[in-house]
Amino acid sequence: MTGFRFLHLADLHLETSFGGRAATRERLRRAALEAFENAVSYAIEHQLHAILAAGDLYDDPVLSLPTELAIQRQMQRLDKAGIWFLAVCGNHDPGGRQYRSIQLSLETDSAGARRERVHVFRDRDPQPVTVTDSAGQPVGVVIGAGHPSDAESENLAANFPALATKLPLVGLLHTHVESTPTAGQHDRYAPSGQRDFERAGYSYWALGHIHTRQCAVQGQPVHYPGNLQGRNPRETGPKGGLVVEARAGVAAEPEFVCFAPVRWEHVRVDRIADRESVRALVAQLTEEVAALGAHTDELIVRIELAGETVLAPTLRRREEREAIEAELQATTGALEIQLLDGGIVRPIDRRALRESPTAIAQALELIARAAEDDALLTELAPDRLATDVDAGERTAYLRALLAELPEELIERSIAEGEA
Numbered sequence: 001m002t003g004f005r006f007l008h009l010a011d012l013h014l015e016t017s018f019g020g021r022a023a024t025r026e027r028l029r030r031a032a033l034e035a036f037e038n039a040v041s042y043a044i045e046h047q048l049h050a051i052l053a054a055g056d057l058y059d060d061p062v063l064s065l066p067t068e069l070a071i072q073r074q075m076q077r078l079d080k081a082g083i084w085f086l087a088v089c090g091n092h093d094p095g096g097r098q099y100r101s102i103q104l105s106l107e108t109d110s111a112g113a114r115r116e117r118v119h120v121f122r123d124r125d126p127q128p129v130t131v132t133d134s135a136g137q138p139v140g141v142v143i144g145a146g147h148p149s150d151a152e153s154e155n156l157a158a159n160f161p162a163l164a165t166k167l168p169l170v171g172l173l174h175t176h177v178e179s180t181p182t183a184g185q186h187d188r189y190a191p192s193g194q195r196d197f198e199r200a201g202y203s204y205w206a207l208g209h210i211h212t213r214q215c216a217v218q219g220q221p222v223h224y225p226g227n228l229q230g231r232n233p234r235e236t237g238p239k240g241g242l243v244v245e246a247r248a249g250v251a252a253e254p255e256f257v258c259f260a261p262v263r264w265e266h267v268r269v270d271r272i273a274d275r276e277s278v279r280a281l282v283a284q285l286t287e288e289v290a291a292l293g294a295h296t297d298e299l300i301v302r303i304e305l306a307g308e309t310v311l312a313p314t315l316r317r318r319e320e321r322e323a324i325e326a327e328l329q330a331t332t333g334a335l336e337i338q339l340l341d342g343g344i345v346r347p348i349d350r351r352a353l354r355e356s357p358t359a360i361a362q363a364l365e366l367i368a369r370a371a372e373d374d375a376l377l378t379e380l381a382p383d384r385l386a387t388d389v390d391a392g393e394r395t396a397y398l399r400a401l402l403a404e405l406p407e408e409l410i411e412r413s414i415a416e417g418e419a
């Protein structure tokens with residue numbers, strides 16, 4: 001007998017509004033829907049029993065018509081193929097009466113007829129749903145609970161029951177497992193702890209909320225698939241879902257499948273010292289992008305430039321960086337390249353400069369002392385600053401200004417020397 005085969009998705013965040021360039025924004029909007037379509041196609045091709053969506057199906061409750069229609073179209077495809085779609089409500093798509101998920105009513109088709117194999121868990125109380133195969137035979141039980149509001153503070157995992165069944169048992173929940181390494185980047189909605197998942201009987205826990213793919217509790221079948229399509233520079237790498245084959249009483253091992261058409265990557269390059277022309281730099285950066293590996297997805301690469309380079313004055317200018325970005329997009333075929341100044345400086349012997357008998361050296365020494373001495377810092381600063389700053393934040397603001405001064409001074413002294 002084969003097990004209960006399903007696709008675990010989470011945090012689809014359809015209808016996200018993106019920042020950045022217009023073309024990229026439009027591409028990302030479509031990419032999120034394409035990723036969902038890819039996931040549904042996969043489930044149909046591989047004749048899975050179900051798709052489990054662990055919350056945050058959409059990002060903004062004001063859905064555009066194309067997005068709403070796209071969601072309904074995928075429900076229709078699954079329905080036709082006899083595949084279950086089970087979703088729990090999260091903080092972006094809460095289940096309470098006043099929220100959008102009720103009107104969206106995935107459970108009915110356009111004629112208002114009930115879709116037997118679609119179930120949305122909207123309440124706090126965990127409910128079991130028995131999933132069947134195409135012949136109507138039970139293959140697994142999914143227990144799910146939803147967020148009724150957009151700021152659920154209760155631990156919903158704590159109420160999941162231990163059910164007596166011969167079928168594989170799967171928990172489905174949008175939750176903030178506090179012990180996960182990247183938990184700090186997300187809001188503490190429906191917080192849960194390791195212990196909530198250690199109860200016997202569950203073959204798998206399909207979680208959502210934290211956007212980084214990971215096992216949420218070491219040694220336990222508790223997983224986050226990560227979001228379906230990366231949406232910003234922090235959501236890097238291939239994105240998709242987890243394919244699971246669950247068997248009763250056995251901890252299931254999920255397998256990752258990439259569904260996202262667009263991939264974000266972040267590269268930090270801090271060895272550009274020996275590049276003396278922009279062309280040589282473009283060649284180097286083209287290689288860096290190529291080193292991200294073979295891929296079929298479209299790339300958005302954020303390249304952070306740091307360290308010493310004679311090109312520093314050029315690279316600090318926004319319009320120069322934009323020209324290089326355009327050139328790199330052409331050489332790499334990437335959807336978008338973003339060049340960031342991550343602290344690029346001219347290659348000069350800073351220590352020798354500091355020890356030289358010059359006015360610059362004296363100024364640098366004074367700056368170094370002021371950085372350690374608030375009284376001196378206050379004494380050196382003008383009474384009125386160009387920017388309005390609260391009295392309580394004045395020192396922190398001055399410190400931030402001071403931190404940029406040494407490089408500025410060094411730059412200026414070199415420029416004057418050259419002139």
Ligand SMILES: [Mn+2]
Nearest residue numbers: 056090091209
């Ligand atoms: Mn969430």
